[in-house]
Amino acid sequence: MKIIQTAKTTKxxxxxxxxxxxxxxxxxxxLKCKKCPPMTD
Amino acid sequence: MENTGNAEEKDLKASIFNFVYKxxxxxxxxxxxxxKAIIEVDNDEFALLxxxxxxxxxxxxxxxxxxxxxxxxxxxxxxxxxDEIEFLRYFHYKTKFSNEQLSLTIAPTxxxxxxxxxxxxxxxxxxxxxxxxxxxxxxxxKKIDEGVKKLDxxxxxxxxxxxxxxxxxxxxxxNNIAEQKNVIVSFSLVTNGYLVTDEIVAMFEKNNILSxxxxxxxxxxxxxxxxxxxxxxxxxxxxxxxxxxxxxxxINVNIRMNVDRENYIDFPALKKTIDATQxxxxxxxxxxxxxxxxxxxxxxxxxxxxxDYEQFIMSNYSNDNNCNxxxxxxxxxxxxxxxxxxxxxxxxxxxxFYKCWDEIGIDANIxxxxxxxxxxxxxxxxxxxxxxxxxxxxxxxxxxxxxxFGGCKFQKNILKxxxxxxxxxxxxxxxxxxxxxxxx
Numbered sequence: 001m002k003i004i005q006t007a008k009t010t011k012x013x014x015x016x017x018x019x020x021x022x023x024x025x026x027x028x029x030x031l032k033c034k035k036c037p038p039m040t041d
Numbered sequence: 042m043e044n045t046g047n048a049e050e051k052d053l054k055a056s057i058f059n060f061v062y063k064x065x066x067x068x069x070x071x072x073x074x075x076x077k078a079i080i081e082v083d084n085d086e087f088a089l090l091x092x093x094x095x096x097x098x099x100x101x102x103x104x105x106x107x108x109x110x111x112x113x114x115x116x117x118x119x120x121x122x123x124d125e126i127e128f129l130r131y132f133h134y135k136t137k138f139s140n141e142q143l144s145l146t147i148a149p150t151x152x153x154x155x156x157x158x159x160x161x162x163x164x165x166x167x168x169x170x171x172x173x174x175x176x177x178x179x180x181x182x183k184k185i186d187e188g189v190k191k192l193d194x195x196x197x198x199x200x201x202x203x204x205x206x207x208x209x210x211x212x213x214x215x216n217n218i219a220e221q222k223n224v225i226v227s228f229s230l231v232t233n234g235y236l237v238t239d240e241i242v243a244m245f246e247k248n249n250i251l252s253x254x255x256x257x258x259x260x261x262x263x264x265x266x267x268x269x270x271x272x273x274x275x276x277x278x279x280x281x282x283x284x285x286x287x288x289x290x291x292i293n294v295n296i297r298m299n300v301d302r303e304n305y306i307d308f309p310a311l312k313k314t315i316d317a318t319q320x321x322x323x324x325x326x327x328x329x330x331x332x333x334x335x336x337x338x339x340x341x342x343x344x345x346x347x348x349d350y351e352q353f354i355m356s357n358y359s360n361d362n363n364c365n366x367x368x369x370x371x372x373x374x375x376x377x378x379x380x381x382x383x384x385x386x387x388x389x390x391x392x393x394f395y396k397c398w399d400e401i402g403i404d405a406n407i408x409x410x411x412x413x414x415x416x417x418x419x420x421x422x423x424x425x426x427x428x429x430x431x432x433x434x435x436x437x438x439x440x441x442x443x444x445x446f447g448g449c450k451f452q453k454n455i456l457k458x459x460x461x462x463x464x465x466x467x468x469x470x471x472x473x474x475x476x477x478x479x480x481x
Binding site: 001002003004005006007008010011014015017 | 373
């Protein structure tokens with residue numbers, strides 16, 4: 001087994017992200033939704 | 042923290058969000074669309090995942106137990122009683138109907154100094170009156186009194202810097218209210234960049250407008266062919282010079298390149314040009330030109346289809362052009378777009394509220410006006426807020442659900458287009474190119 005990327009999201013971090021984020025969709029993008037393409041941040 | 046010891050108390054199952062593809066005859070790559078973990082396994086290790094259960098785990102040797110524990114730590118295996126869909130559904134609804142956050146995109150005018158042929162807005166004359174400005178501020182203040190704790194304000198247009206005084210006045214007022222009422226506020230602004238000056242940048246910093254989006258559609262020739270003034274004059278040189286106004290400031294400038302089959306070839310070169318600019322916090326990202334309304338101009342009929350887009354992604358991730366594009370999967374996504382949120386609106390210069398950026402200026406899509414809050418067009422609201430990916434069988438059975446939540450509701454409900462943003466092939470290309478170098 002070769003781990004290329006460990007888990008970036010856990011149940012706990014997902015639950016907390018909304019409170020921590022300053023952007024509307026809860027993601028860490030600087031501009032969001034329509035302003036972002038679907039796949040990027 | 043998950044239990045990763047030698048004994049499992051609960052029964053186990055494979056995550057429904059495991060995306061798998063064969064790398065070669067002896068190995069597979071696994072990507073979990075919820076946790077974003079990526080691993081490469083041989084066929085024997087993959088068989089452990091496929092056969093997983095508590096009884097199977099209990100019979101495994103120590104080495105296999107360690108592998109299964111690694112699967113579990115990274116979300117490829119979950120407890121049998123953990124319903125991944127219900128978990129996502131809970132946070133989707135919690136966020137969608139939360140009254141703790143208010144997201145407003147405000148266009149103080151739909152006028153623009155540019156005449157981009159692919160623009161989806163229908164320009165009209167008029168600037169936001171002082172009365173409308175004050176009513177919007179009253180609306181924000183009232184929403185805070187009703188429970189809003191975080192404000193997210195985006196300045197938009199038209200070109201918002203045609204009304205820089207309005208941006209300044211309203212931002213200052215909103216900052217004052219937020220401070221008085223102990224509310225967090227963040228500002229961003231979408232501009233074509235032509236009217237940026239040192240004074241404008243000082244106004245941004247004064248008001249904490251610290252995130253900007255400026256669109257540049259390629260190098261000079263390509264950009265000037267697509268994003269020109271009403272006189273027809275090019276804008277590339279002035280926009281690039283204006284970027285220097287952001288030197289040594291706290292402002293992040295996101296350069297967006299609207300790509301189609303005509304200009305995508307310029308993306309790596311534009312990125313290198315922007316990256317070479319010293320002292321400005323900048324990044325470049327591509328966005329697909331959308332076919333939202335019929336256009337006559339030949340120059341805007343080069344829309345990318347899914348295949349074109351996949352090819353574009355592959356070419357920009359490959360090592361050949363050393364582009365190193367800043368593209369990643371959105372983390373912690375709970376819905377596709379803020380139009381789905383009950384507390385999110387786009388506001389035009391007349392004080393009309395809409396759900397989606399693409400609908401601004403179209404009367405039929407007005408949800409309500411800030412001066413007549415009691416007169417609500419629910420039809421315009423429910424097509425976004427009540428659209429539920431968890432009621433869609435295709436979405437419920439899609440391993441990409443945590444990445445897209447059913448996609449763009451404007452594309453789906455208004456344009457009646459496919460909204461599936463991810464295909465197996467796109468995801469494989471993305472993983473191979475970004476994480477498994479030299480694989481393509």
